[in-house]
Amino acid sequence: MVARGLSYRDAGVDLDASEAMHRLASRLLAGRREAYTSSIELGGYELVLHVDGVGTKTLVLERTGRMRVAGWDCVVMNTNDVACDAARPLALVDYIAMPRADERVFREVLEGVREAAEATGAALLGGETAVLPGLAGGVDVVCTVLAVREKGWRGNRAKPGDVLLGLESSGLHANGYSLARRIVEERLGGYDTVVESVRLGEELSKPVANYTAFLLEAWRRGLITAAAHVTGGAFTKVKRILPHGSAAVMEMPELPAIFRILMEAGRVEPREAYRVWNMGIGLVVAAPGDRAEEALSLAERMGHRAHLLGRVEEAEGEEPAVVLETMYGRIVY
Amino acid sequence: MVARGLSYRDAGVDLDASEAMHRLASRLLAGRREAYTSSIELGGYELVLHVDGVGTKTLVLERTGRMRVAGWDCVVMNTNDVACDAARPLALVDYIAMPRADERVFREVLEGVREAAEATGAALLGGETAVLPGLAGGVDVVCTVLAVREKGWRGNRAKPGDVLLGLESSGLHANGYSLARRIVEERLGGYDTVVESVRLGEELSKPVANYTAFLLEAWRRGLITAAAHVTGGAFTKVKRILPHGSAAVMEMPELPAIFRILMEAGRVEPREAYRVWNMGIGLVVAAPGDRAEEALSLAERMGHRAHLLGRVEEAEGEEPAVVLETMYGRIVY
Incomplete structure (x- = not known):
């Protein structure tokens, strides 16, 4: 039997369906829209709030004993995004969902979060660890980053010739x-x-x-x-x-x-x-x-x-x- | 057979282990600590960032066809918390994890988020919908809220006689x-x-x-x-x-x-x-x-x-x- 070629859809992820959901959500967004983030004004600043998770990479990290990387990644995925829109990370919170309370995994993830918070200049302001038997089939690691930009930034847009x-x-x-x-x-x-x-x-x-x-x-x-x-x-x-x-x-x-x-x-x-x-x-x-x-x-x-x-x-x-x-x-x- | 009394631990949630993890995380937190939230200063403001999820309630809401409530709850759980610490909701982002792209569930959750954002005065600045086959066993709904307080608030602390x-x-x-x-x-x-x-x-x-x-x-x-x-x-x-x-x-x-x-x-x-x-x-x-x-x-x-x-x-x-x-x-x- 010749092995069939695999697509992301075969692996359970339908990028087209995901994009449809993304478009739907986009219509509800408030604030100034940029390539990666939206912002609102407060005082002389534009504040950006951005969320991203590590996804099913945690299933690999659990096997290889590198859950610390999940903590690092969930921060840096976000800070890279906000910095694309010229916003400086100020603060972050993490969210960890697990099928049962596992203190070792928790410690490792948190250590990675701490390292990345330090490396990106974001203050860790809080977090939620949810024990979700029957819902979480593995460890899900997500972070939200608050970032700031001075008003007057021109936007994230290339021009012909660049x-x-x-x-x-x-x-x-x-x-x-x-x-x-x-x-x-x-x-x-x-x-x-x-x-x-x-x-x-x-x-x-x-x-x-x-x-x-x-x-x-x-x-x-x-x-x-x-x-x-x-x-x-x-x-x-x-x-x-x-x-x-x-x-x-x-x-x-x-x-x-x-x-x-x-x-x-x-x-x-x-x-x-x-x-x-x-x-x-x-x-x-x-x-x-x-x-x-x-x-x-x-x-x-x-x-x-x-x-x-x-x-x-x-x-x-x-x-x-x-x-x-x-x-x-x-x-x- | 006499049915045995059930505790939260029997249901897979060990509150003592959860509290141990909470204490561990608390040691890493930066900013001004209050009863529910931590904050950092920017300009004349204290900014609060707070995350919470709906937990396994979504498993009930899926069965009863009320996923809109998951969207509402994930916002309001957070805004109630930050308002306990006298912070006014400014903005929010949502995170939805699902085992497969399900646009109907997504629409319902988002509609609840939109309603609650309106009811609490928070601008929806973004969100992430993660399709996590093999990791998510159900729909997980989480929100992060950014809130603001003027500097000089006395803190969330009762006194004898209150x-x-x-x-x-x-x-x-x-x-x-x-x-x-x-x-x-x-x-x-x-x-x-x-x-x-x-x-x-x-x-x-x-x-x-x-x-x-x-x-x-x-x-x-x-x-x-x-x-x-x-x-x-x-x-x-x-x-x-x-x-x-x-x-x-x-x-x-x-x-x-x-x-x-x-x-x-x-x-x-x-x-x-x-x-x-x-x-x-x-x-x-x-x-x-x-x-x-x-x-x-x-x-x-x-x-x-x-x-x-x-x-x-x-x-x-x-x-x-x-x-x-x-x-x-x-x-x-």
């Missing part, structure tokens, strides 16, 4: 795990398997890269016009920072082994893979042509590996487009 | 459902059962009472010195608003039928029941003797049924005590 830079990810971050897990568990023999020197469990337990400090500094210096955190929906998310009648045209750098391994074992279509996983690039920023060099070197100095990916070009059509030149050919969203 | 008032709850609110569900499902024949004219499913699907506007107005007028939202831990929570060397002595009003029915069917010890469920009183406030009458009439005018419960008395010992005179005799925590 240069697009990509900062490398540290593995899958916290997205696309339902599909990755299915492939690892059903087709690669589990998390102890080593493929091409990649130990799968270890690779899938890496913490999310922290782009927060780089983003805030790049915004402060006026080095960037826009930033897209490559999370749920992966490279389709770059559309959010594009103006009407434009396209982000990017040549993707060499694909890290883990993504190739998952694609091959799961026979995942490239078009599907690039909208589920970050494929090695966790953050895309747009810089005016004359600041791109400086943005690139700031990223490198702050410990990130960065790539020149391409440009924002003018294009036909209302809806902006994302054009990826990949080792599998051109993909257009 | 009069204690109780505002009625609208059923179980969103606490103690793991135990209630077990009793209804295993000993009362399920949610369609009617006992003493109480239709169990309907009774357990009532929305949380909204005390937010009353609390903010009572604080504004200086009518109260402290407020305790009776949620997880129920009447043990009143300790949070008591000074050292004091006791809250309260005569509990007539017990609503649902609590008696649950206690009898589950053979739940009174001492356990009063630390798991609100037993008909969802909010306890402390008022100086000469303002108690005014606080009581404000509550009634704002649509709440309120009772004079007792007083804060001086008492031996460091740790404050809560003394309840109930139909089952005196209970001391």
